[in-house]
Amino acid sequence: MTDLLYSDPDLVQFYDIENEGGVDFDYCVGFAKDAGSVLDLGCGTGQLAAALADRRSVTGVDPAPAMLDVARRRAGGQRVDWVEADARNVRLGRRFDLVILTGHAFQVFLTPEDREAVLATIAVHLAADGCFIFDTRNPVAQEWLEWTPEWSQRELSHPELGMVRAWNDFRRDPATGVVTYSTHYEIPDSGRVLSAESEIAFPTKESLAQMLDESGLVVEEWLGSWQGEPYLDTSPEIIPIGRLR
Structure with a gap:
């Protein structure tokens, strides 16, 4: 992790101020209501992971120690299993009811190969009847x-x-x-x-759809915003929701 925005404590101190709550947070809290276990890839300072951990098993994965330091200290942080690792290659040896990747974290993976690796991580950690959701800005x-x-x-x-x-x-x-x-x-x-x-990076919906299919993931719904609106070509967000094939 070389991006100072996430690795330098002097800069990390502003992360929660700039990213507190929000419609994506609210949507995911509601979306996870029936999940007994959650894997939060790119969990950052752990705001969402900690909020979900009072009723279920939650694992938060992030490559930046400075972000995880904040996550461990936050209220509810002691209930989360925090893992310092890269979403492209982390393998936890278990499966989850829900895998999430929010805050546009998917966009830090700059190449098709990087994105394919992250989708493979999602697939290998999904339970047979599990669900995934992530977001990326519509180019x-x-x-x-x-x-x-x-x-x-x-x-x-x-x-x-x-x-x-x-x-x-x-x-x-x-x-x-x-x-x-x-x-x-x-x-x-x-x-x-x-x-x-x-x-x-700003991958297109078409490229994502192809990568998801090749990763053994089926998209059941495409959202265009965290308000739950269906995806349109002009939507600000691309949010796939799906499962294993």
Whole structure:
């Protein structure tokens, strides 16, 4: 894990402030209501995994120690089995009723080979009657166009640092479709700016459908948003829900 946004504690401290709750969190909490066991791949700071762990067995997997340090300390964190590992090759030797990969974590896998490896991980950990769900941004929506200093500038309320100014910027490789975006946090008074550069891919629904099929996974429903709306070509999200073939 070389992305400072997830591996540097100075930057990780802003993750929950920027990503608290949300419609994806609410949807997944409801979606998991009948699952006795959950595998959360790319669990990050563990907000969702910890919320699910009061009624079921939950395992959270993430490659970033700094993120897992936050996860272990959060309320309910002691109920989760935290595993430091890469979603492309982790093998836990058990199967789960539900496998989830949220927060657009699927997009950090930049090549088709990486994405195929993650789908293989999902397949090998799904129970015979289990279900999977994950999300990725629809490239048609071109959300990256909003990640400019002008459009992304915001203020965050940090419990110790006070009001922190934050913004993003991006560049896109037209050949690969990979977007490199930078995230900046300006610490008040000191003027110090903490920055990280991240890369994410924007696979199409058509490529995902083919990869899922080749991985032995069947999609039963495609959502276009975490409000539960059906997928349309213009939807902001691509959210497959499915099972083993």
